[in-house]
Amino acid sequence: MSKPALISVDWGTTSLRCTLVAADGTILDRSARGPGINPLPPDGFATTLATAIASWQATAPVPILMSGMIGSRQGWAEVPYLPCPADAASVSAHLHRLDAGDMGDVFIVPGLALTEDDRPPEVMRGEETQIIGALALSSATASRTNPAVTELFVLPGTHSKWATVTGDRITSFSTYMTGDVFAALCHHTILGRLMPDDVATHDPAAFAQGVRAGAADGPPGALLNRLFATRTLGLFERLPANSLASYLSGLLIGAELAAATSPLTPEAITIIGDAELSNRYRSAANQLGLPATIAPTECVVRGHWLIARSAGLLKAKS
Amino acid sequence: MSKPALISVDWGTTSLRCTLVAADGTILDRSARGPGINPLPPDGFATTLATAIASWQATAPVPILMSGMIGSRQGWAEVPYLPCPADAASVSAHLHRLDAGDMGDVFIVPGLALTEDDRPPEVMRGEETQIIGALALSSATASRTNPAVTELFVLPGTHSKWATVTGDRITSFSTYMTGDVFAALCHHTILGRLMPDDVATHDPAAFAQGVRAGAADGPPGALLNRLFATRTLGLFERLPANSLASYLSGLLIGAELAAATSPLTPEAITIIGDAELSNRYRSAANQLGLPATIAPTECVVRGHWLIARSAGLLKAKS
Structure with a gap:
């Protein structure tokens, strides 16, 4: 069996996931899911992490790489953002080392920011690691030898x-508040009134109808009008109450996909996420004629492993 | 003193306002503000109205005209929508008479609906009365003698x-969920996190910055990205926390104004609403070069009076 060489820590707002990795990238073990940074007090991070990985660090400790909101103002330490373009090499050159006592070498991977003067800033924390991992794992890797290809x-x-990736570097990125807006619309506007209280099952036809409506041409403010159809299609019984959430989901995802891929249709789109949401995005992308594939799982672990290797941290435990 | 000839009742989701009107349209008296339809049980409407207007109906009762959500499924009686185009004459020909016992002639003004097959339905209840009133009151009336002019x-x-008005007929209309979305974004998404808990004062400069950003060209889904600037402009301290709500308000109103007035700039825009919000919309419209004026108050009362006159209901109380 391979020896442990790295602990990969994915620590976001709502959960903590730790993975024990060998020097060759093989996954050796996984911890149970732990608490996200949200409920933890400022002095609770070290203890929580130590508990989660206790059984792995009993003998000679291996380096620990963390990414996600753990590096934010609300996390263990606020780590400055790196500018774009960024890749495994630039990220690994700016790892933030923590004083974590007995735990040995503990690092936070910096997030990325775009801070051009002529547009509002953009930020990410954790996604840079997933993209670096997906770049190595995804099936589109072959075409990436051509640095002129943008994915x-x-x-x-x-x-x-x-994120826009040219060659193997993240050159730009944008945030779409789709999930946050969807939840707020369903639970805190008139659109939720006609929706059943319990979670509705997904209706692929209503979703596709929403994708079509959301992706149609128009100015940005048209979205504020199109949303209201979720109510009137229900009021006039053109859609059953059970299908309204699927319609609204399609409307927002369709609008997001059309906006994020315009004006030029990209040569490849890789979706990184949980299976259900990834399938929904791929279905919407296919409907709109966009070339989308779903990344393999384990992008975070692969990203941490690549960054650790680039930083010279991978020495198999003896 | 003029004699009472009509009671105008503006009964929406959150409030009830009654006005006593003379045969020539003069306002004679106003009731205290009463409860909207939302907290009332189905059998509570008649009693609530009777109480509100008791002092006026003591002798010979005058006709009562009501508009707003009182005509909805959640109101006193669900009144079928009228199709567009609609005007005072078509609305007055479809008043819904209620059986209201001692109160005499009580009518609900029907709302309007657009139910074309190729787009989602649109509905309004109460606004048709305000527009009919504003058409008679607004300063742009002179140009309305030319039926080719669209306002x-x-x-x-x-x-x-x-609403699009040609001559004196409402020919089409659209709903923008701007206020509902603004409140949900401030209170139930990440955008509210950086905003102070107490109500922030209006920052005209941040509002104007938002209007510019919201009205910029782009596809509908761009709005889902632009919203996020409310967070990052705060995170990077390009805007103070106190100004973020004004920025977001400008962003949504700018997007709404640009979408509702495209692709052709209208010859006149009349804003009907409370003073503060109307001023905000006029300021945004002026910034975008749109010809907007604010309607006089009392559009509802004037609308009810015109509709009652058209229905032959106005006979001065003897």
Whole structure:
């Protein structure tokens, strides 16, 4: 069996996931899921991490690489953002070392920021690691030998990130508040009134109808009008109450996909995320004629491993 | 003193306002503000109205005209929508008479609906009366003698209504969920995290910055990205926390104004609403070079009076 060489720590707002990795990248073990940074007090991070990885660090400790909101103002330490373009090499050159006592070498991977003067800033924390991992894992890797080819990576969710990658460098990215807006609309506007209280099952036809409506041409403010159809289609019984959430989901995802891929259709789109949401995005992308594939799982672990290797941290435990 | 000839009842989701009107349209008296339809049980409407207007109906009762959500499924009686085009004459021909016992002739003004097959339905209840009143009151009346001139009327709010009026007929309209979305974003998404808990004062410069950003060209989904600037401009201290709500308000109103007035700039826009919100919309419209004026107050009362006159209901009380 391979010896441990790295602990990969994915620590976001709502959960902590630790993975024990060998020098060749093989996954050796996984911890149970732990608490996200949200409920933890400022002095609770070290103890929580130590508990989660206790069984792995009993003998000679291996380096620990963390990414996600753990590096934010609300996390263990606020780590300055790196500018774009960024890749495994530039990120590994700016790892933030923590004083973590007995735990040995503990680092936070810096997030990325775009801070051009002529547009509002953009930020990500954690997604840079996933993209670096997906770049190595995804099936589109072959075409990446041509540095002129530009790909898009999307990490759908509460705040979807769309990253432009040229060669193996993240050159730009944008945030779409799709998931956050969807939840707020369903639970805190008139659109939720006609939706059933319990979670509705996904209706692919209503979703596709929403994608079509959301992706149609129009100015940005048209979205504020199109949303209201979720109510009137229900009021006039053109859609059953059970399908309204699927319609609204399609409307927002369709609008996001059309905006994030315009004006030029990208040569490849890689979706990084959980299976259900990734499938929804791929279905919407296919409907719109966009070339989307879903990345393999384990992008975070692969990203940490690549960054650790680039930083010269990988020495098999003896 | 003029004799009473009509009671105008503006009964929406959150409030009831009654006005006593003379045969020539003069306002004679106003009731205290009463409860909206939301907290009332189905059998509570008649009693609530009777109490509100008791002092006026003591002798010979005058006709009562009501508009707003009182005519919805959640109101006193669900009144079928009228199709567009609509005007005072078509609305007055479809008043819904209630059986209201001692109160005499009580009518609900029907709302309007657009139900074309190729787009989602649109509905309004109450705004048709305000527009009919504003058409008679507004300073742009002179140009309305030319039936080829198309004007826009906007009733900003939770669900802003934009109506296209040709001559004196409402020919089309659209709903923008601007106010509802603004409140949900401030209170139930990440955008509220950096905003102070107490109500921030209006920052005209941040509002104007938001208007510019919201009205810029782009596809509908761009709005899901632009919203996020409310967070990052705060994170990077390009805007103070106190100004973020004004920025977001400008962003949404700018997007709404640009979308509702494209692709052709209208010849006149009349804003109907409370003073503060109307001023905000006029300021945004002026910034975007749109010809907007604010309608006089009392549009509802004037609308009820015109509709009652058209229905032959106005006979001065003897």
